[in-house]
Amino acid sequence: EAGVAQSPRYKIIEKRQSVAFWCNPISGHATLYWYQQILGQGPKLLIQFQNNGVVDDSQLPKDRFSAERLKGVDSTLKIQPAKLEDSAVYLCASSPGLASGEQYFGPGTRLTVT
Amino acid sequence: AQTVTQSQPEMSVQEAETVTLSCTYDTSESNYYLFWYKQPPSRQMILVIRQEAYKQQNATENRFSVNFQKAAKSFSLKISDSQLGDTAMYFCAFNFGAGGTSYGKLTFGQGTILTVHP
Numbered sequence: 222e223a224g225v226a227q228s229p230r231y232k233i234i235e236k237r238q239s240v241a242f243w244c245n246p247i248s249g250h251a252t253l254y255w256y257q258q259i260l261g262q263g264p265k266l267l268i269q270f271q272n273n274g275v276v277d278d279s280q281l282p283k284d285r286f287s288a289e290r291l292k293g294v295d296s297t298l299k300i301q302p303a304k305l306e307d308s309a310v311y312l313c314a315s316s317p318g319l320a321s322g323e324q325y326f327g328p329g330t331r332l333t334v335t
Numbered sequence: 336a337q338t339v340t341q342s343q344p345e346m347s348v349q350e351a352e353t354v355t356l357s358c359t360y361d362t363s364e365s366n367y368y369l370f371w372y373k374q375p376p377s378r379q380m381i382l383v384i385r386q387e388a389y390k391q392q393n394a395t396e397n398r399f400s401v402n403f404q405k406a407a408k409s410f411s412l413k414i415s416d417s418q419l420g421d422t423a424m425y426f427c428a429f430n431f432g433a434g435g436t437s438y439g440k441l442t443f444g445q446g447t448i449l450t451v452h453p
Contacts, residue, residue, distance in 0.1 A: 322430030
């Protein structure tokens with residue numbers, strides 16, 4: 222079974238530029254999550270999708286971050302404009318919808334904003 | 336508020352020895368799920384072990400086992416016969432709201448860096 226795919230793996234941009242990350246979840250997983258992981262910290266949930274609908278985006282900085290999951294499969298997370306404090310690893314995870322909430326993570330995208 | 340605390344920023348152990356990583360939490364929920372995730376330097380987060388709060392028996396997966404003390408709100412991970420490949424950041428994580436609006440949302444601790452020395 223293929224795992225969660227993410228691209229790109231690394232990205233370096235200047236502040237005020239825009240950037241987009243892509244995620245393809247495990248086949249059949251209805252729930253998809255985007256996390257931000259700042260160096261040395263645990264992941265923080267940005268947004269959760271159930272199929273193509275948003276379940277939780279309470280921690281998403283909506284003035285600069287946006288995310289979509291068209292057709293309930295792939296998802297894109299965008300930052301526009303980027304700030305220095307957005308430097309982090311952006312993790313995508315998916316879940317088959319078990320009651321446990323068990324999630325499977327992709328390799329992440331390391332973003333550096335200079 | 337629901338919080339998760341890992342009080343050991345770094346731990347080290349010799350190969351083949353046993354090490355225990357600590358995690359405490361605070362919640363008013365009665366039904367929840369607990370996890371330990373491993374994140375090696377390559378940064379792929381991998382599920383190590385899961386525990387259901389309503390089960391009294393501690394979960395075990397090969398060399399990994401947990402000590403779940405519900406009343407004390409403690410959830411520690413024991414790694415036996417440590418191997419060099421166990422070197423990683425370890426996170427405890429909780430799904431505090433099984434069902435309802437919190438369904439599937441994980442709350443992570445700050446992480447513990449474990450180094451296994453040859």
